[in-house]
Amino acid sequence: MTTIEFKNLTFGFDTQASYLFDQTRLVLQSEWQLGLVGRNGRGKTTLLRLLMGDYHYKGKIEHQLDFIYFPQKVTDKTKLTYDVLQDLSHFELWKIEKEITLLNMNLDSLWRPFESLSGGEQTKILLALLFVDDQHYPLIDEPTNHLDATSRQQVARYLHDKQQGFIVVSHDQLFIDQVVDHVLAIEKSQLVLYQSDFSTYLEQKQQRDQFESAQNEKLKKEITRLKQTAVQKAEWSRGRERDKLGSPNQPGSGAIFDTGAIGARSARMMKRSQTMMKRMRQQANEKAQLLKDVEYVKSLHMNVKPSHRQKILTVEHLQLSYNNQPLFDPISFEIQKGQRLAIQGSNGSGKSSIIQYLFDAFHGEATGITSRLQGLAVSYLSQDYDNNQGTLREFADQHALNYSDFLNNLWQLGVERQVFQNRIEDMSMGQRKRVALAQSLVTPAELFIWDEPLNYLDIFNQQQLEAVIQKIQPTMLIIEHDRHFLKNVATKTLTLSLNNGK
Template sequence: MSKIEIKNVTFGYDTQGTLLFDQANLNIDTQWKLGLIGRNGRGKTTLLKILQNQLAYSGEITHQLNFLYFPQPIKNKQQLTYYVLQEISDFDQWEIERELNLLQVDPEILWRDFETLSGGEQTKVLLALLFIEGEHFPLIDEPTNHLDSTGRKQVAEYLKKKRQGFIVVSHDRSFVDEVVDHVLSIEKSQLELYQGNFSVYEEQKKIKDEFEFAQNEKLKKEVSRLKRTAAEKAEWSRSKEQDKYGKASKKGSGAIYDTGFVGARAARTMKRAKTIEHRMNTQLSEKASLLKDVEYIDPLTMNYQPVHHKRLLTVENLVLGYQNETLFSPLSFELNQGQRLALAGQNGSGKSSIIRYLLGYFEGKSDGEILRPEKLTISYVRQNYEDNHGTLLTFSEEHGLDHREFLNNLHKLGMEREVFQNRIEQMSMGQRKKVELAKSLAQPAELYIWDEPLNYLDVFNQEQLEMLILSVKPTMLIVEHDRAFLEKIATEVMTLSKNA
């Protein structure tokens, strides 16, 4: 049995004013299937880099492992997949074929150019490479982003059957729930380890947060009382000191005073007042230091504009395709106000094509009929948003957004205020996804069309969106592979079958 020992590790980026890890301590059994979770920007990927000794830190990390990180960097995508994998790691052909079969992938995929593979296929072949050699310890960062629901199930089953341990980062709660037996949560100022899957973590975290929230409320009331008492004692101390000098000054006016007695009494009173004031301030400091970093989830806002139309979309016998191939059988559906229709199905079944067709962007062949109100305001979250650029101010002006509402939602989604000064194209993918989502939330709309909104978002963001949608009850058309999310927010799910 091997261990990863983290002792007093401290790390922070020079561009940030706070530390990501401050004297962190942790022992990890390498047989664990460990889920690493936490809000975006808290340091999940950073911790994986630290384990690989890619970042300078203070403290000590001891282990006897060779880490292998997913996704592995690809030097040349324009060659056969087999040779792409050979450049990353040395293996025998039968070994990679064995792992691909376990992932329910046809090994013939090895003899296709890597760049022609779908995102899900690329994910699977790179995952297969992680488990060929047992001496490597896998660090798996966001494997579910490009997988459909079937692919996620297949990868989850594959990882569950592995005897060796690993660390996996994923924002898909159902996926983490199925795969892991321990959860490591990166919280505001500490690393917290939980034994069990994600459901166990959520239950224990909820109990812990409720207790700490109640304790915080008590402490805040006590801190407020101590502040008032300390202020009163400070004022009392000053008044006694003024009395001393005020009474002593009356000697020259002819009044009869025992100035020695007055001075001594005033000094004793003032000393007592100072002692009490010091004691109040000491207690105040001690109480304030006990306040916990409870994870608060601020509610988002949405500029939903319900209309008088009961029915917003009527689609009859819709067929989409390219050249002589159709994506799905003729499709008919209705979308009424307040409904939240989720499109489900495997990658390539035509979900995003339906969205592009409804928005007028589809470039293939189409047949069928679509009915909608003449003026229907739609807010769209795109799956690909790399063309967003510029400062947040110019971006919000270009899209006619309420800048304050736009920034408020960005901050509530977990974007630090110092990031507001960065250009969008310089932000991380998670931050850029939040820009795309905050844009949609700020736009006045009668219908929201969201294509895979949860990619790159953490579990806290997902909870925020769930609470918002269930509260506002907007009309929506959604493509998303996260089952837990759809079970909570969708009023209807329509599953597409990919044409053979």
């Protein structure tokens, strides 16, 4: 039996005011199928990178394992997919073909440029390479990003049946429940280990949060009472001091026992009020420590541009193809003001290609007719935000964003204030995704086009998006694999298919 042991692990980035991990002590068994969960920015990817030896830290991490990290970094996406994989690892062709087939992909994807694959296809190709390797301990970071529902089930079954342990990071509750037997939660102030699935962890955490919140309400009432009493007593003692000194119209008697008695009572009451105030502050601080792990879902701001126009976008008999090979059967749809169209389909079916076509960025063949409003204000949330760089101020100026609204959305999405000082390219993927999301939310628009908005977002962020969309009722075109999310926000659905197969 092999262990991964953290001994007094201490680590934080230079740009952060506090440590991500401070004197952390933890022992993990290598045969566990471990789910690593927690809100964005809490250090999940950082913990995996520490295991990989990518950062310097204080303390010790002891193990006898060779780790492999997913997703592997692709440096040249213009290469053929086969060459990209050869750059990352050595493998026998039949083995990678077997894994690609198990992941429900065509073998010809190996001989296409990597950049021509959809986000989901790229994910599955890199997973296939991970699955070929049986000599390393897998550290799997967000494997469900870009994957359709069928592919998520395929990956879940593979991991569930795997005969070795691994650590997997994911915000997909159903996926985590299917593949793990232990959960390690990174909360605001501690690491909590559970021998259970994600649903059990969430249930226990919700019960703990409810108890702490109830205790908080009780203490708030007590603090209010103490504060009022302290103020009253302080005012009484000041009044007695004025009585002792007298006033120009009614001077004090001057009797020694009067001033002495009043002064003594005044001093006692002042001391008692100060004691009460000190007690109040102490209890408030204790409660702040008690509530440090309670999570709250905060409201977001969405900048919908007022419009009197009803018909926003019309598409008739659209079909997109590469090299005369159609991606899907001809489609027609219309989006009117206040409607939210969800486009669904398997990985590689052409969902993102439709968005590229609408922005005149599709490089294949297209047939059909599209009618859109002149001067239509569009806010676009892309899958790819690697080019977002610079400080938050520079980014906001570059995109003409209201800086205050932009930062407020970031804060509400759970980005800590100290992260505001970081450059975007130095942030975690979850933080960078929330920068892109905050940008889209505050961009004034008549139509919001979101391509897989939930990638890298935690369950609290998903609830926030559902709440703001249900409240504001914006006009949207959404590509997303999460059926629960679409059920709560979409008003109509279009599913792509190709009758002659792909």
